[in-house]
Amino acid sequence: MGVSGINGQSFATEPETALGQDFTSLVIQSMGPNTDPRLRHVISSFIQHIHDFARDVRLTTDEWMLGVQMINRAGQMSSDKRNEGQLMCDVIGLESLVDAITYEEAVKAHRPLTASAILGPFWRSDTPTRPNGSTITFDTATDAVVAYMYGEVTSADTGLPLANAVVDVWQCSTNGLYEQQDPAQREHNLRGKFVTDSNGKYSFYCIRPTPYPVPDDGPAGHLLSLMDRHAYRPAHIHLIVEAAKHKPVTTQIFDAESKYLDDDSVFAVKEALKVNFVPRQGDPEAKFELQYNVSLAVDPKA
Amino acid sequence: MGVSGINGQSFATEPETALGQDFTSLVIQSMGPNTDPRLRHVISSFIQHIHDFARDVRLTTDEWMLGVQMINRAGQMSSDKRNEGQLMCDVIGLESLVDAITYEEAVKAHRPLTASAILGPFWRSDTPTRPNGSTITFDTATDAVVAYMYGEVTSADTGLPLANAVVDVWQCSTNGLYEQQDPAQREHNLRGKFVTDSNGKYSFYCIRPTPYPVPDDGPAGHLLSLMDRHAYRPAHIHLIVEAAKHKPVTTQIFDAESKYLDDDSVFAVKEALKVNFVPRQGDPEAKFELQYNVSLAVDPKA
Structure with missing residues (x-):
């Protein structure tokens, strides 16, 4: 340890062992026997990667404290x-990554299904x-610009239409604000749920979406600014589609001309x-129209 | 991409590329040219490690959202x-790790100095x-049990005593509460600053410290519970010692019998x-006494 242990003369004459893998292993191994096995695996990996990050960049106390302050804010x-915690993850690609992982697991187990995308922070129950x-x-x-959106919801396993499927849709106005952010919009403007008919069909009028910036007045915006990046998202419409005995899908569709x-x-x-x-x-x-069909995987547990 | 690109038939027939290193590199490379070089290094490494963590454990959307909720809480x-953000870092050893890194950098540049430790969340300005x-x-x-604490502050480079050094000390009561947590204690109970005399000496009465649990009613406590760990800390006294033209040290001293x-x-x-x-x-x-001498490194910038 290189420590001269005279009481009242506590000098450390070489680096403490806290810097090495031994310390990280000690923290991981401090977990007790009653930790859930999956959780033990996730937390162990998280601790390992966060410690490796701190060691890799020689993270200082001041830099770490800036991160803590961003989290608290x-x-x-x-x-x-x-x-805002979600938005901070979004700007470093983490929500898209876990969505892709979750989607890949679904693909492994079933036939192809509608590609998923992140929920984002503006969905309402x-x-x-x-x-x-x-x-x-x-x-x-x-x-x-008003647009007409319509389509069919089918089962990925049979290709047959699904009646009584629910298409939950939300989008922001051209000022980039969702209704809950914008006092000028009435409640539930630009959002609605539609139930498919006996042929699996849905339809509604909406607006053709436009690009907008994510909120940049918090730590996520600060992080974007530190990274010299803009806050804009391409024009998109959010969807959640659900049907009995099928796995729901959360997605976003993007205007290919945005x-x-x-x-x-x-x-x-x-x-x-x-x-x-x-x-x-x-x-x-309506000046434009958009056909968007959705294919849902059967839920083996349902 | 394995995508059948017919509009309204958006199927992905194989995993998206979001899962791989290409996606992580894309996120890292999205940083603009005006990012501070040190910050670019730190953020790049953070994104790499967080993405690697998500891939290593196949983190699901639900698990990630639990983490987001803990951060927001x-x-x-x-x-x-x-x-609480700081406390969450503390229970996974991160503050101790960055403290050790910061300390090692100080050791590299100077002679041996008093070992440092984490600030903790209860210091007051x-x-x-x-x-x-x-x-x-x-x-x-x-x-x-009342104890008398005394010692000398010296310069690590010369070994000579430092007059007018400030010893800032704080500790909790035997119920485990610092005064700002405990309505039964008067303001600034069990904390004080002492200025060394012309011989570099300081002295005061305090209590012999006792073990106590960190607050466990928030997400840090929830994390400890998930990890099947107790919340206790060994008996300790917090110190910050500062002197002109020297680097300050933040430390904790632990009762060797705790x-x-x-x-x-x-x-x-x-x-x-x-x-x-x-x-x-x-x-x-006082029933006990403790001699504790502190050695401070010269600050080359001062």
């Missing part, structure tokens, strides 16, 4: 309308169900999720 | 009296200065920081 900014063919845009911005497809601030774009809006004929209500 | 519990030979224990618990020296819940114990309380003769005010 993220929690303090979070509410039922905002999840109390979105109203609306009739097919109705609209989700009530406070339509003057620069918004800016920022190659540098989404939260790294959620996949080729499989790009969609093409096409001009709509003979409908004074 | 940590921030929400934090205040000027409590730093407005602690009053008290005269040498006075006490920091005012609301002394009935089960507390429980939990081998399984401190925040991994702060070092051999060099164990001290021996000895019986004190001829002083009705």
Whole structure:
């Protein structure tokens, strides 16, 4: 240890052992016998990687404390309308990564299914169900372009249509704000749930989505600024699709003509999720239309 | 990509590339040219390790969201009296690790100096200065044992005593609570600053410290519980020692006879920081005494 152990003369004359793998192993092995096995595996790996990170960059106390302050600030900014901890993960690609892992596990077990994407922080659990063919845009911005979206929900295992599937959709207005962020929009503007008919079909009017920046007034925005990155996301619509006896899918679809497809601030774009809006004929209500079909995997547990 | 690109038929028939190193490199390389070089190094390594962690354990969306909720809850519990983000780092050994790294960097540059330890969340910036030979224990618990602590502050480079050095000390009561956590203790009980005399000497009365658990009502306590670990820390006294033209040291000294020296819940114990309380003769005010001398490195920038 290189320590001269005279009481009152506590000098350490060489580096402490805290720096090495021995210390990391000690922390990991301090877990007791009653830890859940999966949790032990996850926490052990987390401790190993966080310690390796600190050693790799020779992280200083001051730098670590800046990170702690960002974490505390993220929690303090979070509410039922905002999840800043999630957003911090999003800007370093973590939510997209765990989504891809979760999706890959689903693919392993089943036939191909609709590609998934991150939930994001603006979904609401109390979105109203609306009739097919109705609209989700009530406070339509003057620069918004209305579009008609429709499609079919099928079972990936049989290819047959699924009646009574629920298509839960949400999008922001052209100012980049979801209704819960924007006092000028009525509650539940630009969101709705649609139940497929006996042929598995759904349809509604919405707006053609536009790019917008994620909120940049918190630590996630600070992190983006430190990384010299912009906060913009490409134009997209959020979806959750659920049907009885099938696994639900959470996804985002991206306008293939949008800016920022190659540098989404939260790294959620996949080729499989790009969609093409096409001009709509003979409908004074909408300039564009989008067909989007969804295929759900059977849930073996249901 | 394995994607059948028919619009409205967005199937991904094999895993997305988000899972691999290519995705992690994309996230890291998204940083712009104006990122500070040190920060680029630190953030790049952090992203690499966090992504590697997620891949290594095949982290699922649900597991990740549990982590996000713990981070948000940590921030929400934090205040000027409590730093839960810091405590979460402490129970996985991270503060001790960055302290050891910071200390090792100091050792590289200078002669041996007093071993450091973590600050912990209970230091206060407005602690009053008290005269040498006075006490920091005012609301002394009935089960507390008073001790006399004294010593000398010297310069590590010359060995000469340092006059006007400041010894900032804090400890909790026998109920495990620091004064800001405990309405039964007056403000600044069991804390004080002492200025060394012309011979570099300081002295005060305190209590012999006792083990106590870190607060376990937040996510750090939840994490300890998940890891099947106890929350106790061995008996210790916190110190910050500062002198002009020298680098300050933040440390903790541990009663060599305490429980939990081998399984401190925040991994702060070092051999060099164990001290021996000895019986004190001829002083009705104190049953034990502790000599603790401190050696400070010259600050080359001062």
